[in-house]
Amino acid sequence: xxxxxxxxxxxxxxxxxxxxxxxxxxxxxxxxxxxxxxxxxxxxxxxxxxxxxxxxxxxxxxxxxxxxxxxxxxxxxxxxxxxxxxxxxxxxxxxxxxxxxxxxxxxxxxxxxxxxxxxxxxxxxxxxxxxxxxxxxxxxxxxxxxxxxxxxxxxxxxxxxxxxxxxxxxxxxxxxxxxxxxxxxxxxxxxxxxxxxxxxxxxxxxxxxxxxxxxxxxxxxxxxxxxxxxxxxxxxxxxxxxxxxxxxxxxxxxxxxxxxxxxxxxxxxxxxxxxxxxxxxxxxxxxxxxxxxxxxxxxxxxxxxxxxxxxxxxxxxxxxxxxxxxxxxxxxxxxxxxxxxxxxxxxxxxxxxxxxxxxxxxxxxxxxxxxxxxxxxxxxxx
Numbered sequence: 001x002x003x004x005x006x007x008x009x010x011x012x013x014x015x016x017x018x019x020x021x022x023x024x025x026x027x028x029x030x031x032x033x034x035x036x037x038x039x040x041x042x043x044x045x046x047x048x049x050x051x052x053x054x055x056x057x058x059x060x061x062x063x064x065x066x067x068x069x070x071x072x073x074x075x076x077x078x079x080x081x082x083x084x085x086x087x088x089x090x091x092x093x094x095x096x097x098x099x100x101x102x103x104x105x106x107x108x109x110x111x112x113x114x115x116x117x118x119x120x121x122x123x124x125x126x127x128x129x130x131x132x133x134x135x136x137x138x139x140x141x142x143x144x145x146x147x148x149x150x151x152x153x154x155x156x157x158x159x160x161x162x163x164x165x166x167x168x169x170x171x172x173x174x175x176x177x178x179x180x181x182x183x184x185x186x187x188x189x190x191x192x193x194x195x196x197x198x199x200x201x202x203x204x205x206x207x208x209x210x211x212x213x214x215x216x217x218x219x220x221x222x223x224x225x226x227x228x229x230x231x232x233x234x235x236x237x238x239x240x241x242x243x244x245x246x247x248x249x250x251x252x253x254x255x256x257x258x259x260x261x262x263x264x265x266x267x268x269x270x271x272x273x274x275x276x277x278x279x280x281x282x283x284x285x286x287x288x289x290x291x292x293x294x295x296x297x298x299x300x301x302x303x304x305x306x307x308x309x310x311x312x313x314x315x316x317x318x319x320x321x322x323x324x325x326x327x328x329x330x331x332x333x334x335x336x337x338x339x340x341x342x343x344x345x346x347x348x349x350x351x352x353x354x355x356x357x358x359x360x361x362x363x364x365x366x367x368x369x370x371x372x373x374x375x376x377x378x379x380x381x382x
Contacts, residue, residue, distance in 0.1 A: 111164070159336060170323035172322040175299035205283075209272055309339055344365065
């Protein structure tokens with residue numbers, strides 16, 4: 001009976017600890033499974049509800065702001081550290097599957113694996129002096145208005161942005177923007193429009209100008225990120241084989257390095273194109289950003305010697321390197337040191353993983369990421 005009563009007291013104490021902290025009941029694998037099962041490629045409402053309910057079950061009072069961001073905080077001192085990632089995914093939805101430690105499905109690594117790790121660390125750490133904020137955005141894969149809006153709301157001493165980095169600490173990423181290049185000429189019968197007024201002939205001059213832009217007018221190579229990249233991706237023009245179109249249009253993708261911004265790139269490219277095309281033809285060229293009212297992420301580079309980088313590097317055991325894709329981190333890096341970190345990979349030896357039909361993550365890596373994040377937050381005094 002004595003043993004039984006002692007065991008009952010131990011169980012009672014254990015349950016009280018769960019009730020008091022609300023964190024011991026959070027299971028990474030269970031949350032991750034529910035998250036991957038929840039489609040969020042078209043509408044994030046159900047996924048956001050899952051996140052909010054999980055935080056409320058932990059005794060917190062999360063806020064959903066006007067842009068759809070989910071925010072929750074602990075503590076009210078310094079340093080202030082922010083954990084950020086997103087709940088939306090690309091289309092199409094890929095159903096959840098689990099094979100041992102491997103979870104497959106849309107969002108498994110981008111970014112519901114990082115989300116599970118960030119959330120676990122956030123729930124485990126109770127700041128004694130500092131402040132810890134979880135800031136989860138709704139539209140990283142599309143407009144990024146959520147992260148852009150957080151720039152005006154958050155001021156911190158460091159940001160950790162969850163993305164699949166294979167547990168490496170990524171200190172930089174190129175920026176990204178998209179736009180169109182319109183070549184305007186003279187429309188008419190194919191037998192009568194002169195070559196110098198035919199926008200189709202203008203394509204060769206524009207393509208050559210795109211090839212030479214970074215050598216002649218671009219920002220140059222960055223020590224960490226390397227060279228920027230300018231890629232034409234879509235070509236439109238013409239309706240009939242015997243008629244010259246009035247316009248031709250390129251769509252382009254730009255991956256930038258500091259100090260270039262989307263606006264400075266547009267202005268520089270337009271000037272470069274006008275000069276190049278004017279020398280060869282009578283055509284007009286204009287450059288427009290797609291979704292001009294939508295923010296594009298800027299390139300960023302965090303000092304490799306920063307304390308946040310060193311602490312997370314030591315805790316995770318991963319490499320320190322640039323991130324291979326665009327990320328919301330660029331919205332935060334002007335405020336404080338920012339790194340990108342999480343379980344999973346963008347691609348493996350077989351090809352693409354994130355955004356691919358075969359998207360997967362290994363659960364032990366999600367657990368390792370959570371442990372590394374928890375250790376980092378505690379070491380930094382959050």
